[in-house]
Amino acid sequence: MEPSLPFPSACLSLWHRGTRSFPHLNANRLADVPNAIKYVVIGSGISGSLTAWKLIEGGAKGEEILILEAREAVSGASGRNAGHIRPDAFRGFLHYASLHGAEQAKKILENEKLVLQKIREFVQTHNIDSDFVDTTTLEVCLSQESADYQAKALAGYQAAGGDISQVQIHEGDEAKARTRVPNAIRAYEWPAASNNPAKLVQWILSDFIAKGGKLWTHCPVTRVTAHQARDTDARWDVHTARGTIAAETVIHCTNAYAGLLLPQLRTFIRPRRSQAKSFIPRSSLSGADALKKTMSLRYSAEHFFSVNPLRDGTIVIGGTGTRDGSNSEAEKWKALATFDDTGINDSLVRNSAREFANIASDSAAEPLRHGEGFDYAWTGILGITSDNAPVIGAVHGLEGQWVCAGFNGHGMAIIFTCAPGLARLVAGARWEETGLPECFQVGRLIKCVL
Ligand SMILES: Cc1cc2nc3c(=O)[nH]c(=O)nc-3n(C[C@H](O)[C@H](O)[C@H](O)COP(=O)(O)OP(=O)(O)OC[C@H]3O[C@@H](n4cnc5c(N)ncnc54)[C@H](O)[C@@H]3O)c2cc1C
Known part of the structure; x- marks a missing residue:
């Protein structure tokens, strides 16, 4: 099927209807984008927001990070799910084992248990009112x-x-x-x-903005092309209807929509x-x-x-x-x-x-x-991915582009380790340091789709 941008007039979820006064809902909807920035994160769902937040926690300056969102803030699956953080305790084991082997299947389930613990700690540490x-x-x-x-x-x-x-x-x-x-x-x-997923992600976005981070909503990215001028560290031009941004690093947190900007993923997600x-x-x-x-x-x-x-x-x-x-x-x-x-x-x-x-x-x-x-x-x-595991890591052949996507309708029980893991990879860590299952690495796709 043909890839697509998010449809502009999506319905509202229960969570959206209860959070219409979120001050950053339509942030910068009419403003032109900045000409250049170090990091562009595409997507303001839980993957994009948490990756950006974790980049700051890891030492990046908020002013260096721009989140671009096609519609209003948190308007993708993260703002319209069923609010359930439900680690798979054992049920998926046989299925995952048939796809990735028993050891990886065990790691997938252990990761989900850890995610619940991480979200609980996050909500409690920051005193977040997300009806957890x-x-x-x-x-x-x-x-x-x-x-x-x-x-x-x-x-x-x-x-x-x-x-x-x-x-x-x-x-x-x-x-x-x-x-x-x-x-x-x-x-x-x-x-x-x-948990109310919109309130949780809106808190992350508010804190990201309070720390200097930038959010542009109603600003779909239509293309990412190689940056030609050699005058800066920029490697990529990120194209939107409100201007083009030269960026050193581009992080795709676009989940179901990833294939539009990354054609390598079109059949996989x-x-x-x-x-x-x-x-x-x-x-x-x-x-x-x-x-x-x-x-x-x-x-x-x-x-x-x-x-x-x-x-x-x-x-x-x-x-x-x-x-x-x-x-x-x-x-x-x-x-x-x-x-x-x-x-x-x-x-x-x-x-x-x-x-x-x-x-x-x-x-x-x-x-x-x-x-x-x-x-x-x-x-x-x-x-939905072809092997039921998400794709996390550096995009092969496109240095400076990264992806965190493909959560198979279960992201609330997966992303809270994947986004922090991706932020660490972007900052130079090795995969082993993320603690994530190896079968989540986007690199596994080189054989099948590139
Ligand atoms: C009805 C429903 C029920 C669900 N229930 C649960 C549940 O109970 N528990 C659970 O664990 N999971 C559930 N899920 C799945 C969960 O919501 C997702 O796995 C998770 O939210 C994915 O987060 P994300 O940030 O990767 O993607 P998203 O939240 O979809 O974020 C991607 C963002 O990227 C933006 N975007 C895409 N392309 C572009 C572009 N070119 N330019 C700019 N922006 C772009 C989108 O607008 C979107 O905001 C459910 C999902 C749905 C839809």
Whole structure:
């Protein structure tokens, strides 16, 4: 499929609707860009914002860094996800092992556990008001197929030396009681968090700007070309409709859109539209009975609903569930292969509403009051990679260009180590010093796409 810039009139997410007064939302929207700067970071999502922030922490001057964002600040997936920081505790092990080997699969899962710890520390250290809720998550098996697969994955991870000490298992009636989902067969539970992603990234951007960093919004980058003049250290010209910037270093944090400026990644990172919805719970899920743990209601690997109860009691449901059988699998994936995040899909709202009604359904007969039930839906674009691992590091053959992208709809549980790792690489560190799994290195693609 043809690469694309972000669509200009994207819908607003629940988080966007609640943060319209963010002072830097439309920063410099009418100003021409500076002529030259040391670092250009493309993208103001969690990858771009945190990489820029970490560059400053590592010693770069704020004044040397410019973030360019195609739309308003944090308008990509980071501002429109389901708010779930949910490390994969074991479930993906077999899949990752089949793609990258058991050792790398183990590292991928260990990295996710570390990410939760890093975000928790970050939010606490800086006293960030991002509605962070430190909790646990329940992986609810709703089919025997899913229960069998999870048991195999847990055993495989354990056999590979994976640490499962934080995973609790609830069987049968205990699973039903803990999850309040009547058809639960088994549930696994481990630490996770709920968080308002827009507020977190907006805090990072505000602090970056307070330290001298520059943010230009509504300023899509259309091309990056070699800088011809030899009068400065600049290596690249970054082209926008509001001028061209000469830069020494260009960092692509454009996730699903990476292939537009880096044609090498066009087939490797593909867009997939995802939808999230918010529900206002009925009284049986409110007050003292409000859900306190996040969940994934799992029918199969690709058929699941994530359930994230927010601090205010609202419940956000994400995931890829389609239960009405109206589409074939092929039709479903084709329809989702798009950069269009301007609208929503009604049938996915109906599917989620059905799952929502199933939670604590012992009292579902109680009629919904005006104001309860489905509240709002929004979409966003995921960056899906061919081997389910992100691409981090120096772009081969383009010295001074770097990439941090391809988070497979799971970036809140991955990026908080990748962006700091990339900032260290840019500052001269070796890969081993980042602590990241080797299979995240963009260099792995040289054989397959260059
Ligand atoms: C509906 C939905 C639900 C999700 N739920 C979860 C969840 O619960 N948990 C989880 O872990 N993950 C979830 N994700 C995935 C997660 O949001 C992403 O993995 C993560 O936000 C990616 O961050 P990023 O900074 O790499 O990309 P983005 O946030 O997409 O940032 C990229 C930015 O680059 C900008 N850009 C692109 N091209 C250009 C250009 N040429 N010039 C200028 N700017 C450009 C874009 O506008 C965008 O702002 C979800 C995603 C969606 C869409």
